[in-house]
Amino acid sequence: MISNSKQLWEVGQAVKVGFLTLIVCAKVATPGDFMPDAYALSNKGGTAFYRFVPHNGLTRYESLAEAMDG
Template identity: 65%
Template sequence: MINRSTQNWAVGATVKVGFLSLTVIAVVPTPGDFKPDAYVLASKTAFYEFVPHHGISRISADEARLRISEGERVAAQQATATIAKASAMSSHVALASALMVSA
């Protein structure tokens, strides 16, 4: 997510990209491709995909839906992995605590 900018890049905010004033529709994480997160933006008549330092491109409504659903899928995968890691760490800490008490 863009965090070193004078503009607010949160979902629902209006941002200026070049001469366009666009509304942020979604932030799409892009793990694995070594690019910054992508943003799905909308004007009154069109949808755009913006990747910082890589530019902006016009996309169709179907492509916008696809990008948003892909972002939701990736976010769900990351949440599941984080929960599994936290659960494993919790189990490890509980076992270590039990072993320290019995020793």
């Protein structure tokens, strides 16, 4: 989990990623890949979905399911 951030990375919370303000939809555990856990995010309208991995970037997906699967 992101521990040094002043933002709350919990489901339902708004967070800033770069210049975007997004809503946390889910925390996605990524055991075995030696990377930080990922977060499934959406815009406020729920029309765009993203997967965010700390220190590795933000990727846009067509659906929440795809964002959670990566």
